[in-house]
Amino acid sequence: MKILVTGGAGFIGSAVVRQAIAAGHQVVNLDALTYAACLDNVAEAATSDRYAFVQADLRDRPALDAALAEHRPDAIMHLAAESHVDRSIDGPGAFIETNITGTYNLLEAARAYWTAAGRPESFRLHHISTDEVFGSLGPEGQFTEDTAYDPRSPYSASKAASDHLVRAWHETYGLPVVLTNCSNNYGPYHFPEKLIPVVILKALAGDPIPVYGAGENVRDWLYVEDHADALLTVLQRGALGRSYNIGGENEARNIDIVRTICAILDRMRPKDTPHADQITFVTDRPGHDMRYAIDPGRIREELGWRPSVTLEQGLEKTVTWYLENEPWWRALQDRQGVGTRLGQAS
Structure with a gap:
């Protein structure tokens, strides 16, 4: 199968690219290379003759038509989306333009391409969204x-709108689609402004580790x-027009995640005092879902899929990856907004 992946240089998109290439698929990685993208994420996959890269923005319709043709x-x-809640609070416009207009x-x-090709039954568009x-x-x-939508941030509202558009294009035009909504992702190549990489990198630097509110979320x-x-x-294998929720079956409070990471670092990178001593509680962000x-x-039940990695295993693997890949995250720390508190709009 030849798969065009939008946002394939991002965190989740690059994981899809790597796995698809490893599984023998052909992959076209279409990415605008915004601040959160990194082609190093797919460096290994890019050596394959089944991989191609197209730099294009979802807001550029002619570029999308050209890539498909x-x-x-x-x-x-x-998968391409603006996805950082704090950035959506500070600058919602980019989320409207990319997540709604881009979708x-x-x-x-996709509809024009599918129609011109004779509406093949094998074609499908998979829209990836969030539980937010x-x-x-x-x-x-x-x-x-079947849970009713109730988004609380500019980010989640823009993703909700994109979900509705995808369903409408299926119902109105017959476009063959599947949808998924996932829980919080973590792991290798996670851009260093999200909770888990922030905790790891602040802990390693000896800086205060910020935890929003009381960490009870x-x-x-x-x-x-x-x-x-x-x-x-x-x-x-998903049924056309169907949506699937994808979860890790690993619920945890933010404060427990932070303390677990600190304990792992105490073993892997010990220092004179426990890393948990660096935890600092800061003012919560506006509209922070509990x-x-x-x-x-x-x-x-329908597809026989379950997660294979427990939270304890995953955090251990993630901390190990960051310790072993310092050049990757060092290169990203100078990008705009990384390492600074965002999303404090009143």
């Missing part, structure tokens, strides 16, 4: 595919390579 993919996996452009380009579109949970319950954590495996499973939790029953 040249490479003629069998499927599209749409519209891709849907229209469902809003915030109380102490009980889980998100299902709960997330379901999904190892990125497990997620990539799930996405390729849905692409190939709890996310996913019920992954549909993907488990």
Whole structure:
């Protein structure tokens, strides 16, 4: 199968690219190379003669048409998105343009390409989204595919809008689509402005480790390579028009994640005092959802997929990767906004 992956130089997209190449697929990586992208993420896959790269922006419809006409993919996996909640608070415009208008452009380009090809039954567009579109949970319950949308940030609102567009293009035009909504990802190549890499890098630098509020916010954590495996499973075997929630079955409070990472570093990179002494509680961000939790029953029962990595295993693997790949994260620390507090708009 030849797969066009949008955002294939990003965190999750690059994991999909690496796994797809390893599985024998052809991959066209279409990425605008914005601040969070890094072609080093796919350096190993890029040595394959089954890999191609196209630098293009979702906001540029002619570029999308040209990429589809040249490479003629069998499927599209749409991962390209602005995804950092704090940045969406400071600058929502980029999220509207990329996540909503960009998705519209891709849907229209895909529809034109699919129609011109005779509407082949084998073609499909897989739209990858987030559990944040469902809003915030109380102490009980889980998100299902039937949970009503209730986004609380500019980021999640823009992703919710893109989900609705994808469903509308399926219902109105018959475009063959599948959708997935995932829980929080972590693992190798995670851009160093998200919680887990921030904790690792602040701890290594001896700096205060910032924890929003009291650290009581709960997330379901999904190892990125497990997620990539799930996405390729849905692409190939998911029912058209169907959505699948993908979770790691690993709920944890933010403060517990932070303390676990500190304990791992105490073993792997010991110093005179525990790394947990660097934890500093800071003012919470506006609209910070209290709890996310996913019920992954549909993907488990229909497609036989379950995560393979526990949270403890995944955190150990992630810390080890950052310790062994310092040149990768050092090169990204000078990019705009990295290492500074964002998302404090009143």
